[in-house]
Every structure is written in structure tokens, then in C-alpha cells.
Amino acid sequence: MSAAVRTPPSPGPTPSAGPRPDRTAVRRINLASMAGTTIEFYDYFIYGTAAALVFHKVFFPAVGGVVGTIAAFGTFALVYVFRPVGSILFGHVGDRLGRKRTLIVTLMTMGLCTVAVGLMPGAATLGVAAPILLIVLRAVQGLAVGGEWAGAALFATENAPDGQRGRFALYPQVGATVAFALATATFLAVDLGIGETSDAFVSWGWRVPFLLSALLIGVGLYVRLHTDETPVFTDAARTTTRRGVPFLEVWRRQPRTMLLATGLATGVFAAMSVATSYLTSYATGSLGMSKAGILVIDIIAALVSVATTAYAAILSDRLGRRRLVTAGCIGLAVWSLVLFPLLDTRSPFAIGAGIVVLLALLGPAYGPLGAYLPEMFSTRYRYTGSGVSYNLGGVAGGAVILVVAAPLTASAWGPITLGLCIAGLLAIAVGCLRRLPETHERALTAACDA
Template sequence: MTTAVRTPPSSPAPAAGPPPDRRAIRRINLASMAGTTIEYYDYFIYGTAAALVFDKVFFPSMGGVTGAIAAFGTFAVAFVFRPVGSILFGHIGDRLGRKRTLILTLMMMGLCTVAVGLLPGAATIGIAAPILLVALRAVQGLAVGGEWAGAALFASENAPDGRRGRFALYPQVGATVAFALAAGTFLVVDLGIGETSAAFLSWGWRVPFVLSALLIGVGLYVRLHTEETPVFTAAARTPRRRGVPFLEVWRRQPRTMLLATGLTTGIFAVMSIASVYLTSYATSALGMSTAGILVIDIIGGIATVAITATAAVLSDRFGRRPLVLAGCIALAVWSLVLFPLIDTRSPLAIGTGIVVLLGLIGLAYGPLGAYLPEMFSTRHRYTGAGLSYNLGGVLGGAGILLAAAPLAASGWGPIALGVCTAALVLISVGCLWVLPETRDTSLTDV
């Protein structure tokens, strides 16, 4: 069983081609960041809307905890379909190339997001509204399942050895920029028409979804004007063994798949709490205004962008493992501190708790753009990196969202949710303890 593809020191692998020039590097970085920003913007505005209005628009007869569970359940649907998207688009990406796959996932995600913004509520079309919402969310999950791995591979496979962390920061930063951008868009809408107005419930929440149509053209233009990665191009010229990448990665690297999935499980659990649940908790349980929590999210998003980029760059010098490990340990501790801190209802305490949580996520998340692709062989790298990333999303991200409302309503209150989150992060710590360092790994098959 193989954990990473290494080049023997005595016979280094030949380079896949000359390093790209500065202009090409800028296009590569923009392509990997722009698409991820757009797709995760679509992803995060859905999460924000699920926290603020979906229980009223699509599940008005439920109310209370049941309505919140239903709203978060539609958000969690995407996590279930993300591994399916990883298998589907991983197969396409490992067979036909990274570039074509990224264009397809971008179009799917963008069109479904606009459709959600135009979807009538339950008051208009009844039960068809939540059914269609779940269907659109499932397609979004397929698209996101194929997006991240493609963007991360597009960046890392174009990077020279020793600088993959720096190149792969762009898809990671793209996701964190999207969080701040989504919060900012909702804040503008909220300040314009008011969070409790009938207009906000009727059409105001739809504006961020429809506006995403303007971003699709930008991402599509950038991705159409980039070349396929040299690592994939070189691999495509060699004799190809027949086989399905999904089966190949589990046959050749099962241990790596399981450990990489465990690593992402805890990180995704904290990301879901920070980006979705805390928005709902702060407004419904702590009495904070929508504008107030969105301002905190924007500040936290900016901090996450800076720390994510810094951690990715530093991983080229100090290694991926130490930085991700430090971030995960800090997240486990802060998960236990978080709810007692924000339950003081002090705006400063709430802001500190959320901003620090988001910043620590950046420390653990930044190096993953290089770390996960470095674990897998070129012939099934898209599938391996994407599937382990998205299986962690199901186990951690979706699981904690579905458990959040019942845990917070239990006798232990939100402290139970903090303990559960910390336990999931400790799974990541345990898996990371066993995984190898990959900074010096060659991405070229020998």
C-alpha cells in the first residue's frame, strides 16, 4: 500500500516540461482561484440563506427546531452528493484532463445557483418547492465534489517542486474569499431592505443567488484561456492501463484514502459550524442582529484569507504536516471554549469567538491544497484527492450540521455541540499523526 508517490533520490524523475512564465503563472493562479471563489460563493450563500430564511420560505409549517433541521438538511444534501461528484468528475478529470472538468463543474454550479434564486417558495407551489430545492442542491453537491480537487490539482501540478504550497494557496484562498464575499452580499441586501421585512423574505434573499450569474462569465473566460497541466499531459503520453480511477485508488492506496478522509472530517466539521450554524445560533439564540453577525463573518473571512495564504506559503518551508497539526490541535481546544464564550452574549465575545475560530480554520486548511494531491499517484490523483476531501465533508460537515440543533437543545446545551466538534477534530489529529510529510514528494509518476 502506497501513501505517496516519491521519486528515488538516485534517479530523479524527468521534468514534465519547462516551468511556466510569469504571465502563464498569473493565468494559472487566477484560474484556480476564480472558479473556486465563484463555486464556493454559490455554496456559502446557500448556507447563509439556509440559516436565515429557508425555514420560513420552504418549510413554513414546521417552525422552531424542526424547521431549522429541515433547512440545514437541504444544505447537508450537497455533502452527500459531493463524494458522488468526486467519483464522477474524478473519473473524467483523470481520463480527459483537469481543464475540461473544471469548466463543466463551474457551469453546473452556477446555473443551479441562479435556479435556486428564482425558485418559488412553499406558499406558491407547495411541497414542490422543497423537493426542487433538494434536487438543485444535489446537483450543486455533484459540482462542488468535482471542483476542489480539479482546482487544487490545476495549481499544484503546474507548480515547480518546492513551491507547490505557494501555488496551491489560490484554490484554498478562493474558498475563504467566497465566505467573506457571501456575507458581504447578504449584508448589503440586509442593510438595504431590512432583515425582518417582507421584501427580504420575498425577494431580498434571492439577490445574491441571481447575481452569481455575473461571476460565471468571469470564471469561464479565465478557465477557457488556460492550458492543461504539464504533469497530466506527460502522464497522458505514456501507455495507459485500463481501469476505473475510483477502484484503482482504493486498490492501490486504501490506507491513504482512509487517513486522508479522517483528516478532512474534523476540519469540515468546524468549517460547517463556523460558516453556517453560528450564523443561525447568533441570530436566533443570542439575539444578535443579522447585520451584526454578517459583519463578524466578513471580519473573520478576511482573517481566514490572510492566515490560509500564510499557512500555505509556510508549508513549503516547514512542511504541510506541522502546520495542519497545529491548526487542528488549536481547533479542538477552541471548540471547547467557543460556546461558553459566545453565550455571554457580549458582542465582543461573540466576535472574538467566531473570528478566532475562522482564523484557526485557515491554519489547518491552507496547506491542504498541496497536501492531499501529493498523497496520490497522477493516474488517480483527481479521484483520490477529491474523494477523500469530500468524504470528510459528509462525515464531518453534514454530520455536525444535522446533529447541531438536537445537541444544542439537549440538557447539556451548546456545550455538547462543542464537545462533539472537538472529538471530530481529534480524529483529524490522529489521522495526521500517522500520515507522512509530503513536501518533498514528486508529482511525476516514475
């Protein structure tokens, strides 16, 4: 198996993206690749918070408290169902028509759905049409989200000069933690201003974070309209005959790579989902910490994670992607076993240290993936291959772990059970990494079939 997957890098430094773009073009490329993932994760964080606090009252008042909350979180999870479908759909478009066009479509679709949720009247005005429209918006948004990350990562890596793909691809990766900081800061401001249990919050306060995403959409759309198609795709489109369906082709030519990349993404997403979503609820609900206190910790942790994610992505250009991602996964696995005993001391300092260190360790595991996953696949189906493996990992690691997190922490063994589960998924990720190739010296134009 290893021999089939460990594809050696092409000999010699083959140019992958031509000369380095000028500074203005580089800034636009960086912003273009970062904007979409920032909106994607910003919506993820604000929607999860709104679903927990208010959506059962606004959109599902007729079905009661507990059932209404379950229904609200059902619409939250709906994005995960449609993400793999979106990665296939937009992966096909991106591999056939280009990265830039696809990214403009995914950004507009994803962003407009977020704003539409913030503007939509509730069940008191629209009746049963309100939850139906909410479900439709989430389904469409899930499709767009499924095509966003891979396009952003490819836009960065395929524009990067040799030896700098990690540096360029850090921007879609830090978009996730920047979004976490922005969303947390927004809800902290709402909490301090009008209170998340007030009538004002139920009436209009929850809409503010959704409507603010329009600013991100405007910036993202501007820079994406003012950037060119990637040179790697342009060269491939001119010199390669397009044939077959990218989704079928990648599974036929690189099935082991797809499965191993999915296993890697699953472990990383499990740690990310717990760090950015579940621990906020656990700290306030089970540990008795104030909402404002945990939100401040989350902001600090997010800013630390931005720094470690960026540094790890840059360092991966010199040390290699696999070495840094392996170190990050091992660190996260060990810390997952320490985390819940530390949190259960209920010391604010211990809680803060636990969450900050967890998000700091997420940087080495997640940062290099922006370049690593695209580098594994050939240009003709790179959008599809990297996007599908990333989003399947998001479903298995992100959605599933959030479903089982509360039952595991309430089990007979206590919260350490959840830590063991995360550590187990990260151990699988490390096993997958051992069978994946190192790619940082590989030219993007080299054949990757394995």
C-alpha cells in the same frame, strides 16, 4: 501500518511541472483554481441563509412553518449526499480526459444551478413543481460540487514548479473564506437595505445573492477557457497506459491513505462548518446578538482567515504540509474547548474574539490541504483519490456536525459538549496525520502507491 503508509519522498529534486509559467499564465492559473471553490462555498453560505429565512415560505408553504423549515434544510443537505458521487463521477472524467475539460463542466453546471435557483418561481406560481425542481437543481449541483475542489487543487499543484505547490494551491483554499466574506457582505447589505424579514426580501431580495454569482461564473469561465491542460497530466497521458477504473484502483492501491485522508478532512471540516455556519445562528438565536453585528464579525474573521490560509499554504513549501496542518488542528482543538465558555459571556468583544481566532486557526489546518491531498496520490487516479477523500470528510465533518450542533448545545452539559465533539474529531485528525507521509519534497511524477 506506518511502514506501509509512510512512503519516502523520491530522491533528489525531480521536476514535477516543468519551468514556471509566465506571469500572465500564473495569474490565469490562480484565478482558474480559485473561481470554482469561491462559487462552491458562496452558494453554500447563501443557500444556508436563504433556507433558514425564506425557502420554507417560497417553496414549501403548504407544509407549515416547522416542517417547511426542515424541508428547506433538507434541500440544503442534499448537496452533501451527492458530493461523494460527484467526486467519483468527475474524478473518473478528470483522470481520463483531463483536468481542464472537467473543471469547465463542473464550473458551468455548478454556477448555472445557482443562478437557476435565483430565477425559479416559487410554489405560488408553479405549485408542487417548484420544490421538485429545487431538489433536482440541488442534486445536479451536488454532483458538480463533488468534482470541483479536486480539479481546482490539481490544476494548481500540477501547474506549479517544484517547491511552490503550496503557494499555487493556496488559491482554491482561500476561495472558501473569500466566498464566506462575499456572502456575508451580500446579506449584510440586504439586511441594512430592505431587512431580511420584510416582504421585499421574501419576494425578491433573497434572489439577489444567487443572481450575483453570475459575475463569478463569467470570470471563472473566461480564465478556465484561456488556460492549458496541466503539464503533469499531459505527460502522464502521453507516456502511461490508461487502464482500470480510477475509483477502484485508488481503493485497491492506497486504501489506508484514503481512510486516513478522509479522517483528516473530517476534523478540519467540522471546525470549518461550525465557524462559518453554526456560530452565526448561535450568536443571534442563543446569545441575542444583532444580525448586523455578527455579520460584521464574520466579515472580519473571514478576511483574517484569508490571510492565515494563504500564509500557511506558502509556508508549507518550506516547513512541510504535515507540520503546519498538525499545528492548526491542535490549535483548533484547544480553542474549541475555550470557545463556548467565551461566547457565553455574551460580551460583543468576547464573541468577536472567539470567532476571529477560530477562523484564524483554521488557516494552518486548511490552507496546506490544497497541495497536501493531491500530493498523496499517483497521477493516474489523483483526481479521484483527493476528491473522494475530501468530499467524504465534508460529509462526515461538515454535514453531520451541523445536524448534531443544536442538540449538543441544548444538552445537559451545555454548549461545551459541541466544543468537546469538535476537539475529539480534530484529535482523530491529528492521529491520522501521524500516519500520513510528508509530501512537500515529493515529485508529483513519483509513484505513491501505499
